Amino acid sequence: MALVAARGTLLRAGVRLGTEAAACGRNGTRRSASHRVLVEPDAAAGIATIKFKNPPVNSLTLEFLTELIICLEKLENDKTFRGVILTSNSPGIFSAGLDLREMCGKNPAHYAEYWRAVQELWLKLYVSNMILVAAINGASPAGGCLMSLSCDYRVLADNPRYKVGLNETLLGIVAPFWFRDTLVNTIGHRASERALQLGLLFPPAEALQVGMVDQVVPEDQVHSTALSVITQWLAIPDHARQLTKSMMRKATTDNLIKQREADIQNFVSFISRDSIQKSLQMYIEKLKQKKS
Numbered sequence: 001m002a003l004v005a006a007r008g009t010l011l012r013a014g015v016r017l018g019t020e021a022a023a024c025g026r027n028g029t030r031r032s033a034s035h036r037v038l039v040e041p042d043a044a045a046g047i048a049t050i051k052f053k054n055p056p057v058n059s060l061t062l063e064f065l066t067e068l069i070i071c072l073e074k075l076e077n078d079k080t081f082r083g084v085i086l087t088s089n090s091p092g093i094f095s096a097g098l099d100l101r102e103m104c105g106k107n108p109a110h111y112a113e114y115w116r117a118v119q120e121l122w123l124k125l126y127v128s129n130m131i132l133v134a135a136i137n138g139a140s141p142a143g144g145c146l147m148s149l150s151c152d153y154r155v156l157a158d159n160p161r162y163k164v165g166l167n168e169t170l171l172g173i174v175a176p177f178w179f180r181d182t183l184v185n186t187i188g189h190r191a192s193e194r195a196l197q198l199g200l201l202f203p204p205a206e207a208l209q210v211g212m213v214d215q216v217v218p219e220d221q222v223h224s225t226a227l228s229v230i231t232q233w234l235a236i237p238d239h240a241r242q243l244t245k246s247m248m249r250k251a252t253t254d255n256l257i258k259q260r261e262a263d264i265q266n267f268v269s270f271i272s273r274d275s276i277q278k279s280l281q282m283y284i285e286k287l288k289q290k291k292s
């Protein structure tokens with residue numbers, strides 16, 4: 001059902017599914033996905049690397065989200081691949097999170113479609129049967145951080161500019177309960193409470209200390225470290241690891257699944273408020289001014 005909706009979005013966006021499908025093939029060569037998702041499959045190792053390619057900042061536009069969802073679903077259904085590395089094709093920025101323009105000046109139907117896609121990506125990532133490792137090679141605020149928190153392991157490049165965290169309050173918005181739960185499951189309640197209220201963005205050493213990431217390594221070793229982590233995890237029998245992952249995470253996803261429509265309605269009414277629209281516009285303006 002969700003995949004059908006996602007395909008609908010892609011087709012409306014004029015994306016050719018044939019090209020995208022080829023991108024997720026098991027051929028060992030590098031293929032370019034339809035536009036925004038590059039997949040480098042290593043069928044012999046059973047590992048695929050997904051590279052975000054949605055310039056300038058890999059923000060999660062509806063089209064990018066949709067391509068990611070379809071790509072993950074294809075990999076999930078292709079038993080060749082047991083592990084996936086998520087990384088950015090543009091070192092310096094892993095992902096700027098949700099695309100602010102998708103949440104500004106649009107109509108309720110658009111907000112609802114957008115939020116359903118955000119939910120879908122999280123659900124696909126959080127309870128994936130595959131081993132997911134985030135190779136965080138750039139800044140990763142808010143939704144970008146959520147993607148990495150939804151993986152099984154996080155490796156962050158040691159660069160003080162590469163901050164990670166759920167900074168929603170700094171934008172005058174609120175991280176939804178399932179963002180919160182994902183963070184709590186990773187770093188615990190007290191650290192999450194502080195991080196969420198203050199909208200903290202952690203530089204590498206602090207991110208490691210608080211448990212937002214599992215390892216900090218020199219920038220040129222992020223991918224190789226992610227690969228060696230996946231290789232260790234691949235040594236565990238899949239069925240046992242998958243059932244354990246599901247046991248740890250299912251209650252969290254069930255919580256969203258059972259109130260998915262209400263969560264969409266909450267998002268639409270929250271984001272449509274004049275005060276929230278103003279806050280977001282001011283934030284976008286601030287990003288622009290930073291440049292000049």
Ligand SMILES: CCCCCCCCC/C=C/C(=O)SCCNC(=O)CCNC(=O)[C@H](O)C(C)(C)COP(=O)(O)OP(=O)(O)OC[C@H]1O[C@@H](n2cnc3c(N)ncnc32)[C@H](O)[C@@H]1OP(=O)(O)O
Binds near residue numbers: 095
């Ligand atoms: C009850 C239920 C309640 C539900 C309540 C609702 C819950 C919503 C949850 C929200 C989750 C989110 O992810 S909200 C998104 C939070 N994201 C952020 O705060 C990141 C903001 N961005 C940054 O900090 C920086 O851009 C950063 C990523 C570090 C890169 O810095 P750089 O200096 O390299 O680049 P910049 O010059 O800043 O940016 C380049 C261009 O990209 C644009 N840009 C940057 N981030 C962007 C973004 N997220 N979306 C769109 N566009 C973005 C800039 O405006 C520039 O546009 P031009 O000037 O046109 O070139």
